[in-house]
Amino acid sequence: MIYTITANPSIDYVLQLRQLTLGEVNRTETDIKLPGGKGINVSRILQQLGLESVAWGFVGGSTGDMFQALLANHQVKTDFISVAGDTRINVKVKATDEETEINGQGPAISMTEKKALLNKVQQVTQGDVVIMSGSLPPQLDNNFYLEIAKIVIAQGAEFVIDTTGQALLDTLPLHPLVIKPNHHELAELFQTTFQDTQDIINAARKLLDQGAQHALVSMAGAGALLVTKNHAYQCNAPKDIVKNSVGAGDSMIAGFVGTLMQTQDPIESFHQGAACGSATAFSEDLATSAKIKEVYQKITVTKIQ
Secondary structure, three states, X not given: OEEEEEOOOEEEEEEEEOOOOOOOOOOOOEEEEEEEOHHHHHHHXXXXXXXXXXXXXEEEHHHHHHHHHHHHOOOOEEOOXXXXXXXXXXXXXXXXXXXXXXXXXOOOOOHHHHHHHHHHXXXXXXXXXXXXXXXXXXXXXXXXXXXXXXXXXXXXXXEEEEOOHHHHHHHHXXXXXXXXXEHHHHHHHOOOOOOOHHHHHHHHHHHHHOOOOOEEEEOHHHOEEEEOOOOEEEEOOOOOOOOXXXXXXXXXXXXXXXXXXXXXXXXXXXXXXXXXHHHHHOOOOOXXXXXXXXXXXXXXXXXXX
């Protein structure tokens, strides 16, 4: 089973305007409410790939009820912890080819609520994968993902972490199945700049040396890299109109992990992950299975080392 953890899910209120004028009354052309959160995005893409997952996280208040109603439309299996605070609302304004985000802080999580989620993690077993991603709500410290990773490893399961900075580095000795920094995040991690693809590969290998099993590095228009201990692979970025900046990285993780669990083939997993990521970038919302299949045909994976 694949479990996703979204500690701070949201209702994403997406507004499309012709133009945004600060200090004035603005009227939308279209608006839509979506169930948001990085782990939620992973579960939704897994569903499009025909793979089951269970979404864990903290949900509360009337906005939490709305969030669960929105998510129910996507046939994702959930097992949330009910909390006293309200699930946040994130506002995303798209106008004049720019996107502005105003993200809510999220509910404060009590120690009792935190322990309830950690207790759920105790149920994972060998062969399961737990995917942790996204920001943390107030009162959850930066060690929260590390606590979860330690439980997962103790149960004989695997974990994936999609975060950056020290929170990522702290989990590397526990051997995450895959990490996914983009090239900017990777450079920031080592406080450096990259001159070429080899520099990126070398930096990714440093993370492998510290314990990660696979490293995916997205490079925007230059495609993406899969770096393993022995080899490096690059895929192209297919050409299409980019409509959506939200969820592409989550989609890539879903495609990679879901395929790896089925095939144990990291190269095919990379191909599928890249297809899922690009397909979401070319969609108004997250990618559909049809769009993923279409984009898959436009991607080529090349061994470069």
